Amino acid sequence: MLKLFRATAILEGISYLALFGVTMPLKYWAEIPGPNKLVGYAHGVLFIAFIVLTLIVGLKHKWSIKKLFIFGIASLLPFATFYVEEKYLRTEETT
Known part of the structure; x- marks a missing residue:
């Protein structure tokens, strides 16, 4: 479950950056x-998924x-899901 959560954290961060850094300017x-509609969905x-997995994990x-x-x-700040994945989830996986 932790690996799924780590992957979701990274993908959520990428989608956030793609939405506001690429597709919003395109729109x-x-x-x-x-593209904004697809990336937005x-x-x-x-x-x-990130919020639900936060609660479950x-x-x-x-x-x-x-x-x-x-x-x-x-989950609300750009780049922050990368930070928590690195700081909390990688260390959680090793313990």
Whole structure:
């Protein structure tokens, strides 16, 4: 389950960056809305999966409320899912 969560964290971060760094400018500056819709759907699914997996893995590993809160905030900030994957999930996998 932890490997799935790590992969979801990385994919969610990539989709976030693709959505706001690539497809939003295409939609509003180049008037090409198609990619934004597809990436937006993918990002939405990955965002929800990240939140659900945060709760599942957090409960399984008995994480503190603080750690769950950090993961929740990380889902909202660019690059933050990469940070929590590196800092918390890689070390969790080795313990």
